[in-house]
Amino acid sequence: MENLESLLHGFTIAVTVPHLTLMVIGVLLGILVGVLPGLGAPNGVSLLLPLTFGMQPVSAIILLSSMYWGALFGGSVTSILFNIPGEPSSVATTFDGYPMARDGRPTTALATAFGSAAFGALVGVILITFLASWVAQVALAFGPPEYFAVYFLAFASFVGMGGAAPIKTVVALAIGFAIAAIGIDTVSGSVRLTMGIDELVKGVSFVVAVMGLFGIGELLIAVEEEFSARAVSSRVDWKEVFRALGRLPHHGIALLRSAAIGCWMGITPGGPTAASFMSYGIAKRFSRNGARFGTGEAEGIVAPETADHAAGTSALLPMLSLGIPGSATAAVMMGGLMIWGLNPGPMLFVDQKDFVWGLIASMYVGNIVAVALVLLTVPVFAALMRIPFAVIAPLIVIICVVGAYSVSNSYLDVVLMLGFGVVGYLFKKLHYPLAPLVLAIVIGDKAEDAFRQAMLMSKGSLGIFFANRLVTTLVLAGIALLLLPLALQIVRLLRKPDVSAQEKVRII
Template identity: 80%
Template sequence: MENISELMHGFEVALTVQHIGLMLVGVLLGILVGVLPGLGAPNGVSLLLPLTFGMQPVSAIILLSSMYWGALFGGSVTSILFNIPGEPSSVATTFDGYPMARDGHPTKALATAFGSAAFGALVGVVLITLLASWVAKAALQFGPAEYFAVYFLAFASFIGMGGSPPAKTLVSLSIGFALAAVGMDTVSGSVRLTMGVDELVKGVSFVVAVMGLFGIGELLLAVEDESASIKGVASKVEWREVFRTLAGLPRHGWALLRSAAIGCWMGITPGGPTAASFMSYGVAKRFSPRRANFGRGEQEGIVAPETADHAAGTSALLPMLALGIPGSATAAVMMGGLMIWGLNPGPMLFIEQKDFVWGLIASMYLGNVVALALVLLTVPIFAAMMRIPFYIITPLILIVITVGAYSVSNSYLDVVLMMGFGVLGYLFKKLHYPLAPLVLAMVIGDKAEDAFRQSMLISKGSLGVFFSNGLVTTLMGIGFVFLALPILGQIRARRTETRPAL
């Protein structure tokens, strides 16, 4: 009941003319980011970060989160109408969404996607509402050793469950740790890894890094892969068909619940929306009695990835708010914003900044409703924008990113660093290295280092402090299990290969 009363207070914070206006603006910008290949939610949120520096934290996070919801919805539009996923997490939607639209049912495909997405997002927000305070209260018992164990668990779970080859994930994490170490050491006060550049004493700007990694990097890929023309299907929305489709979604109730559960799990762990959508699609195809129709316009093939995608995207904010550990790349960008605004994500946030936390959670309910309504109303407009030549859109995006990077601290070095990160992001994508671990390590790498060194000071250099009680031992043990998962998988695969055929 305490959470419900706090949520009602959150609605009082969120339900103002200013915040509703910010939701509308954020969702519209998010849909634009989602439908345009080469951007994406992490980059879109990072582009808006400099604009929020002068805003109140509640208003700023409502704007950013609304853009996130809009980007998730917008990615489905191009996946279905053009067979071009605007978001990586929308790739699985193309498998059945585009065939259904191409066969003359674009409204049914869009309504199925949006209805499933809204359900998944709602489940994710309800999960946050019910569990956030409990997780935060449990985290209040944490000391430096427990916090390091949580960070270790986050890093280990990326290696064991992130979906990318463990070696590549480790490389990505290592680069993130190195970047997080640039500047002044918070424990000893010494300056390190600045290479004689005085401006680097303050460290590498997180905002500049994500602008380059997600903005310039994705833009280079989009320019490289841009085809001469984009062929789409009709984008007119037939409202009777929309309501008929939404009314029929309960027939897929089991798929909705199962996909929402997969999405929430992958959101809380670092699997992320992309992995959730693919996993949910695969599970749905395996257990569906109509599995032969998957890939030909099967409705459940849209329900599964869209529900999981949005459930994961929403629930990824739970570990970010309660523990200070982001569950996705976009959550990591938002966490960077919180730190820039002077807020420290973690259990104390629920005590010291109740208006902020519950205003954000309440805005999630409202923002997803606003996103659902706006995306249905604006599908024809944004579908028409997809036909604008990409050589016109590309310079505009580049200008926005460059101005945003410079405005962070009015430094040309930041622009140069942003370009360098863009090249790094491009290489990571081409070589299939994951960016999310790098972003995670940049955001919480210094926190993990501080927790480790404080633990060592308390224990006088003994590693036994990480196994000194049941909680920290359990967290460390689970982390080591995650690290062992890839090795166990390789052993199992080798045994399967060497097993003689019957």
Template identity: 40%
Template sequence: MESLGYLLQGFETAGTWANLLLCLIGVTFGMCVGVLPGLGPTAGTALLLPLTFGLPPVSAVIMLSGIYYGAMYGGTITSVLINTPGESASLMTCMDGYPMARQGRAGSALGIAAIGSFIGGILALLVLILVGPIVAKQALKFGPPEYFALVVVGLSLLIGLMGKSLLRGLIAALFGFALALIGMDPLTGTIRFAFGMEELEDGFEFVSIAMGLFGLSEIFITAEENLNAQAQKPPKIQNMLPRREEWGPSIKAILRGSGIGMILGLVPGTNSVIPTILSYTIEKKVAKDPSRFGKGAIEGVAGPETANNAYAGAALIPLFTLGIPSSPSIAILLGAFIMHGLTPGPTLLQKNPEFVWGVIASMFIGNLILLIMNLPLANVWARITMVPFKILLPNVLIIMILGAYSINNSMFDVGAMLAFGILGYFMKKVAFPLGPVLLAFVLGKIMETSLLKSLTIFSGSFIPFFQRPISATLLVVAFAIISISLYFAYKEKGIDADTEI
């Protein structure tokens, strides 16, 4: 109850006109950089940071954290509209969000994503207030072996999602894994598979692969189909709200997504891809008709989007309570804290309650602003799908080029995007699944580093993985998931051909 009193004080701090305005600037700017693939919250924060130097700490952090969760909203928009995830967190949103957009339901997809993100974000904040400090300590039990086991669970879920096209899915996943291995080896610093190219020493960028395989290939295919096709009447834009019968499943998906995102957000260093895959899998499993997934199931957008935002909110708990930033964009928030003379850690809540509660209250406000902004905006964005393709195509293409360029300010990433676009074009033509490539790319990196770290600690032995309770449980779960999916893949051979990701 004491917390609630503090929270009210926090609203007083965050509710001043100046802070409200900064919050608005932060979330709007965050949304904009989130929409531009390649820029993202990290670059956005770096850009606005100089503006905050003259501000009081609370105001500065209010604005900067606004960028962080504003960008989460923005990333959804490109996933739904042009099948291009701006960051790994919105990858799963493409699976059903883009098909929905093609059916003229981009508004609903974005609407439910906004609602889900709002609920997920708020629930995560409530948890932050109530149990954050107690839970955070427990999360430290996650060491490299536990991360490894968690990633194995993520990969087994991926196999479970492949359904009938198991063999092709596995090949695609291994290809993604192989891409992840390019660059500096995390253990000895040996440079692998760079073939003498300096740009490859740090490996491929997620965004350039994602934009190429998903977005660019889709553009090529559409261009070939109907660039000149005379006014193939675009599907009529439907309401931004889901249909009546969709509300029930959506709300359930949102609640489940919040839970998943929050739990995984507490563990510092997990990747936001894992909660989204987990949420997607669960939605598909509990759905009455799983075959709708991949063809525009609204729960397939609601669940992962919520999980992603709940994750983002919960990821602040390790920051506030232990001083551990769990992702690069949170690391920048940490930098902003420190630069303004605040030190995140166990004592932050006691020493600077007005600061912490002010920021938390501003996040409530910021999430509300985003919801209010995004519900009407969802329809505006959705109208983009009605723009004739002959206007849309050149614009999207040049913006994608700029986005890929601005990851590292290098043309190399643009070239990589083109190469992956052509590859993706051919893979789509022969119905090779693309999702596993990207998911395995993200997970493969974590899997290798955590495996190598664990084996270093264990001096090369695998046995300790099964002696640690958390990693042992997770590995058993992964094994069970794989066996069950293999069994079903074997049994259902030939059925539901389209449900694979």
């Protein structure tokens, strides 16, 4: 009941003319970011972040979150109309979305995707509404050992459930930890890993890092692959929109199952991309029309879109309640909170109620605004895909350079941003995950501080991480996730048929 009262108070903050205007602007910018190849939600939010430094935190987070919703929807537009996923999490949507659009049903495909996405986002927001305060209250009892255990669980979740090869995830995390360690050691006050460059004393800005990793890195990939858009009709038939939305309840089981998968993968560091692929695979396996997946089946659109948006929304729950982002974009937003002078975690619900509940209320309104605007602007943004990529690419570079320089008016940040662009390119080419790298850059120093404080409290004894039921459970869960890939590999080896034995049987 208290949460509902707080939510109603949040609506009085979110539903004002200035904030509704920011939602519209944010959603339009987000759709643009999602539609254009080479950009994405993490990079779009990081590019917009410097513009929010002079804004009130509530207004700033509403603008950034609205851009996030718009980017998720924009990625679906290009996936369906052009077979080009504007977002990594929209890749699974292309499997059935583009075939349906190519068969002369683009409106049906778009309406199905947006309706499913809105449902998934709504489930994610409801989850945040009713669980955020509870999670925050539990977290108030946390000390350094508990916080380190939570960080350890987050890192271990990427290894055990991230979808990439475990060793590659560990390498990405290690690189992120090394980058996070650059600058002043907050415990001892000593300077480390600056390599004699005085400007590195302040550390590496996460904004610079994500603009390079996601902006320049994706751009280099796009240039190499030489994007060529094959557009289909982008005209919206409103009668077909309502007919497609009316057919969504027939996919009720897929909607609920995909929303559950998305929320779980959002709260854990699986992320929207893993959630969309997992949901699509499970839907294909259990659907009565599984054999038709890949040919324009509606359920093949419903499953990934619902999971994608449920994961993208619920990823903000651990970021707000525990200070642990559930996705790369949530990590960028968390960095924004720190820049605005807010400390993500349980005390945020005590000290900044207006901020938290204003944000949660804006999620409800922002998703409605996003659905309406994306349907209205599909023809406009589809036309942008006909602009030559040779024109779009330099604009992306200019935006990234200006954004990096504006962080602290330093040319070193521009150089670092370009360097991170090369790293992002190499990560993509070698199939290394970027999300663990971003996570380690954002909270690596926090995890280190919590560990060292716990060691000071226990005088160097690791037994402090097994001192009570809560911290023991978290640590054991983290260890289990670390060992999960190894256990699955052993199971696969045990189930593998004995080829030599089978050959002997054939010979006999």
